[in-house]
Amino acid sequence: MADKLKVTLVKSPIGAIPKHKKTIEALGLKKLNKSVELPNNKAVQGMVFQVKHLVKVEEI
Incomplete structure (x- = not known):
């Protein structure tokens, strides 16, 4: 298991719930x-x- 995660915002949260x-x-x-x-x-x-x-998640 990796000790860090790289999290990237790939879709806008404008229409998401609060x-x-x-x-x-x-x-x-x-x-x-x-x-x-x-x-x-x-x-x-x-x-x-x-x-x-x-989001998109990658293990580092």
Whole structure:
């Protein structure tokens, strides 16, 4: 299991429900096609799972 995840915003959260918009913001994603590196833990995995239709995830 990798120790970091690279999360990239690939779809706009404009039409998403407010909870998903807040989750995207909490992950540190602000603009389309921008990426952040996050630790691979249960909290981050849960947040990514909630918005999996808006992001692309890669293990680093």
